[in-house]
Amino acid sequence: MSVVAESLDAEALESAVLQLPISERARLAARLLSSLDEDAVREEAWDREIAERMRAYEAGEMRTFSPEEVFKRSAELLR
Template sequence: MGDSRLIEEALGLPANERADLAERLLSSLDPPEPELEKLWVAEVEDRIEAFEQGKLKTISSQEFFRPPRH
């Protein structure tokens, strides 16, 4: 299958399948380092726990996307 045919086929996939394909292709270019991956998982778990315990200050999406004040 030629490159252009492959791209046409990929673009014809549903959005969720294209996203999965894109993620898999990008991962193949720069495979994750297992130790680094473990550190990120631990960080995410720590942040979720802190959020659930009310230890993190949250902001609304409106506040997040507000342009910075000078």
């Protein structure tokens, strides 16, 4: 258990969180809810991966293939 968790009980933490601006409370609520749902955690990881791939693509850092190339290579690998 962390020092913060040991020094704050749930009631004190709730009281402190309720003092935050609504945008911060919403962000915190979303993070807490996603921590309860493994699918949401995976989805968040994929969202980050997609964003990074799009960034690399737009920056010209990623090699791309036409659909024809993909299908041809896939067929070769399956033979």
